[in-house]
Amino acid sequence: MTSQKPPLLELVRITKVYPGVIALNDVSFAIAPGEVVGLIGENGAGKSTLMKVLGGLTPPTAGSITVEGQTRDKLTVQESLDAGIAFVHQELNLFDNLDVAANVFLGREFRKGRLKLVDNAAMAAAVKPILDRLGASFAPDTLVANLSLAERQMLEIAKALSLESRVVIMDEPTSSLTLAETVTLLGIIADLKSDGISVIFISHRISEVEQCADRVVVLRDGNVAGELSKNEINHDAMIRLMIGRDLKSLYNPPAREAGAPMLSLRKLQTESHPQATVDLDVRAGEILGLAGLVGAGRTEMACAAFGIDPVVAGEIWLDGKELKAHSPADAIAAGLYLVPEDRKETGLIIDFPICENVTLASLASISRNGLVDRAEELSVAEQQRQRLSIKTPDVRRAAADMSGGNQQKVVLAKWLSMQPKTIIFDEPTRGIDVGSKNEIYKLMRDLADAGVAILMISSDMEEVIGVSDRIAVMHNGRVSGLLERDAFSEHNVLTLAIGKVLEEA
Amino acid sequence: MMLKKDAGLFLLILVVGATVAIINPRFLSPINLANTANLIGLFGLFSLAEAFVIITAGIELSVGSVIALLGVIFVDLIVNVGVPWPIAFVIVMVIGVVIGLAHGFLVTRLGLQPFIVTLCGLLLYRGIARFYTQDGTAGFTFGQNFPTLEWLTTGRSYGVPHSVIAFAVIAAVAWVVLHRSVFGRHLYAIGKNEAAARYSGIQTHRVIIAAYVICAVLTAVAAVFFAMFTRSIHPASHGTFFELYAIAAAVLGGFSLRGGEGSIIGVVLGVILLQILQNLVNLLGIPSSLNFAVMGTVILVGVLADQQYARYRERRRAERSYDGDRAATAPAE
Numbered sequence: 001m002t003s004q005k006p007p008l009l010e011l012v013r014i015t016k017v018y019p020g021v022i023a024l025n026d027v028s029f030a031i032a033p034g035e036v037v038g039l040i041g042e043n044g045a046g047k048s049t050l051m052k053v054l055g056g057l058t059p060p061t062a063g064s065i066t067v068e069g070q071t072r073d074k075l076t077v078q079e080s081l082d083a084g085i086a087f088v089h090q091e092l093n094l095f096d097n098l099d100v101a102a103n104v105f106l107g108r109e110f111r112k113g114r115l116k117l118v119d120n121a122a123m124a125a126a127v128k129p130i131l132d133r134l135g136a137s138f139a140p141d142t143l144v145a146n147l148s149l150a151e152r153q154m155l156e157i158a159k160a161l162s163l164e165s166r167v168v169i170m171d172e173p174t175s176s177l178t179l180a181e182t183v184t185l186l187g188i189i190a191d192l193k194s195d196g197i198s199v200i201f202i203s204h205r206i207s208e209v210e211q212c213a214d215r216v217v218v219l220r221d222g223n224v225a226g227e228l229s230k231n232e233i234n235h236d237a238m239i240r241l242m243i244g245r246d247l248k249s250l251y252n253p254p255a256r257e258a259g260a261p262m263l264s265l266r267k268l269q270t271e272s273h274p275q276a277t278v279d280l281d282v283r284a285g286e287i288l289g290l291a292g293l294v295g296a297g298r299t300e301m302a303c304a305a306f307g308i309d310p311v312v313a314g315e316i317w318l319d320g321k322e323l324k325a326h327s328p329a330d331a332i333a334a335g336l337y338l339v340p341e342d343r344k345e346t347g348l349i350i351d352f353p354i355c356e357n358v359t360l361a362s363l364a365s366i367s368r369n370g371l372v373d374r375a376e377e378l379s380v381a382e383q384q385r386q387r388l389s390i391k392t393p394d395v396r397r398a399a400a401d402m403s404g405g406n407q408q409k410v411v412l413a414k415w416l417s418m419q420p421k422t423i424i425f426d427e428p429t430r431g432i433d434v435g436s437k438n439e440i441y442k443l444m445r446d447l448a449d450a451g452v453a454i455l456m457i458s459s460d461m462e463e464v465i466g467v468s469d470r471i472a473v474m475h476n477g478r479v480s481g482l483l484e485r486d487a488f489s490e491h492n493v494l495t496l497a498i499g500k501v502l503e504e505a
Numbered sequence: 506m507m508l509k510k511d512a513g514l515f516l517l518i519l520v521v522g523a524t525v526a527i528i529n530p531r532f533l534s535p536i537n538l539a540n541t542a543n544l545i546g547l548f549g550l551f552s553l554a555e556a557f558v559i560i561t562a563g564i565e566l567s568v569g570s571v572i573a574l575l576g577v578i579f580v581d582l583i584v585n586v587g588v589p590w591p592i593a594f595v596i597v598m599v600i601g602v603v604i605g606l607a608h609g610f611l612v613t614r615l616g617l618q619p620f621i622v623t624l625c626g627l628l629l630y631r632g633i634a635r636f637y638t639q640d641g642t643a644g645f646t647f648g649q650n651f652p653t654l655e656w657l658t659t660g661r662s663y664g665v666p667h668s669v670i671a672f673a674v675i676a677a678v679a680w681v682v683l684h685r686s687v688f689g690r691h692l693y694a695i696g697k698n699e700a701a702a703r704y705s706g707i708q709t710h711r712v713i714i715a716a717y718v719i720c721a722v723l724t725a726v727a728a729v730f731f732a733m734f735t736r737s738i739h740p741a742s743h744g745t746f747f748e749l750y751a752i753a754a755a756v757l758g759g760f761s762l763r764g765g766e767g768s769i770i771g772v773v774l775g776v777i778l779l780q781i782l783q784n785l786v787n788l789l790g791i792p793s794s795l796n797f798a799v800m801g802t803v804i805l806v807g808v809l810a811d812q813q814y815a816r817y818r819e820r821r822r823a824e825r826s827y828d829g830d831r832a833a834t835a836p837a838e
Contacts, residue, residue, distance in 0.1 A: 346701050349698045361707075
């Protein structure tokens with residue numbers, strides 16, 4: 001299991017606790033020079049937190065980090081850079097208004113002359129050999145805006161090499177690459193390895209991990225679920241380690257059978273995945289879980305149905321009528337509501353009082369002659385506060401003053417004071433404490449039992465399996481499979497999510 | 506919170522007013538008060554207009570140019586073309602609506618930045634106004650009288666200038682619209698967080714266009730009052746800097762240029778304070794060339810004080826919220 005060479009970098013018994021959640025629990029991780037380690041795990045398993053600890057972005061609660069024989073209890077960003085740790089980010093951190101060389105040397109520009117002006121020629125000359133080494137086809141003076149995603153990634157790697165990094169961390173590097181670009185990237189990883197540079201390769205695409213990794217570390221719920229050495233790496237072994245925790249029983253069965261389809265998507269095409277179409281029925285009275293990896297096109301589909309993004313092609317039917325939503329106002333008028341992914345940016349107006357957030361979508365019904373009936377507003381908000389047990393001393397307090405769980409209840413209260421036919425929940429409990437989670441699940445069930453169709457987009461496996469009546473799984477912009485309750489398992493969901501077909505029907 | 510801010514500004518006005526009155530008792534003479542009040546009314550009209558756009562996180566820079574353009578059109582229509590003044594008034598209002606619609610359309614549907622749209626407006630309308638009169642002065646010829654119009658715009662009732670009455674009435678209506686109506690709530694929501702407003706089903710584009718139309722129409726009303734007040738309009742200089750004056754009044758009154766913050770009482774108090782400062786420069790024998798410098802300094806100090814106070818509040822809120830989070834998660838452990 002352990003490598004024969006002495007480790008370049010070693011994390012020992014790292015624990016990271018956030019309020020209400022243990023992100024990492026006693027995790028040890030080491031990497032040897034020239035080693036490629038695949039780091040895998042479900043969304044929320046702790047991969048990002050572990051990398052943040054390595055990058056010096058967040059200090060661990062306990063544990064130690066050994067770099068170059070020096071042991072510290074945490075790293076700063078500068079220490080991490082000095083130790084030769086470089087990130088190739090999932091969301092690329094590049095300035096597309098600057099050229100390639102300027103990006104590589106940002107913050108450490110070459111200077112010349114008495115006025116210390118930027119020496120563009122020298123920087124371009126310094127970048128050129130690195131680009132050649134990577135086999136890049138673009139020149140140092142190319143504007144980043146003109147580079148493809150794959151080329152930008154190559155630029156990030158070039159940046160890491162110019163810093164003489166010894167460990168390159170790649171976070172989902174292939175998620176937006178074409179097949180040919182992925183092959184090139186895997187070739188670059190092999191080159192880095194032969195130069196003695198270590199790579200931590202974080203990916204959901206386990207076939208790529210299988211191709212490039214010398215060793216695989218699997219995280220699950222903040223723990224190391226297991227390690228696989230080179231000859232043990234295969235699909236089944238990786239999936240087996242990623243799943244297999246005991247799911248607490250969250251399931252409240254519905255009061256009665258689901259009814260007719262309430263929301264139907266027919267050959268729906270969105271701008272994010274124009275090559276794929278979505279066909280999906282959400283029935284009245286059911287909670288349909290929508291699983292899939294980040295970037296599978298779930299949120300984009302919801303935004304198209306809700307009138308935020310344009311529909312490229314296809315039809316949306318709501319309660320027997322075709323819905324052509326050009327704006328959320330159209331969708332809301334028809335009875336389709338969305339509880340968005342980002343509470344603070346799109347769910348709420350965080351500086352507004354709770355009561356004004358609750359009534360924001362239904363002001364017309366509590367106003368006379370265009371004037372808001374403020375007594376009525378307070379009583380509506382007060383009703384919702386009691387119904388959802390929103391914890392606040394006063395509904396006139398700003399929504400910003402509350403915890404995440406209570407904020408999410410306010411977003412819900414906004415829709416519950418109206419007449420929903422279908423509600424789409426996008427990651428309804430992300431960043432919310434356990435108590436509020438269960439209350440939100442119960443509310444969803446009550447709504448379904450009242451005849452509302454619920455579509456729950458979730459990346460939390462426990463939630464998808466524990467709460468849904470049926471699960472639809474998306475992969476690359478289309479529905480790759482539909483599971484009934486007796487076929488629910490992490491194995492099945494994950495298999496469909498990575499685009500594979502289930503073996504037995 | 507908002508009330509505290511307004512109360513602070515009101516107190517500042519009282520202190521400045523009292524100080525000026527003690528140093529120079531002429532401040533309180535009926536004639537000085539009436540003149541100052543008249544100016545407050547005139548400048549207040551277009552400052553209220555500006556407030557409706559700033560609340561949406563926009564900006565309207567063409568206020569002064571619109572006042573010049575609509576002023577020369579109004580005077581030309583009633584003096585030279587011979588259009589009855591009520592019809593001329595309606596025509597000017599309609600042009601205001603068209604300008605507002607154009608600005609709103611460019612900002613929302615075409616996605617241009619409000620600063621750029623209205624900066625182009627500033628240049629465009631000023632140019633048209635100058636071309637319209639061939640850079641001459643539009644004014645009333647001797648002996649031409651419009652008694653009703655003059656009484657309505659520049660007359661007084663019980664010693665109160667009608668500009669002040671118009672300002673008070675429009676401010677009262679604006680207060681109801683902004684602070685009590687559904688439309689006003691939508692304006693604040695869009696100013697604070699346009700995405701969340703849209704996700705809540707608010708027709709954000711329509712609301713923003715309406716804000717620009719309201720702004721342009723109120724500016725048109727101000728244009729008529731100013732035309733009748735000055736009686737002769739030189740389009741190259743008439744109304745210059747007025748948009749900046751309006752922005753200053755709004756900012757002084759607690760508006761944030763990021764949108765979603767500010768009150769009608771605030772902008773009214775801001776207008777009053779700015780006029781008292783102008784008056785102070787005259788009455789205290791400060792060289793009038795320092796006029797703008799005094800205004801600039803007071804606004805800077807005011808905004809700094811307000812920001813420091815806001816930071817203090819933010820810190821307290823953060824502490825409270827942290828405690829709240831801990832309380833909320835504790836039982837879950």
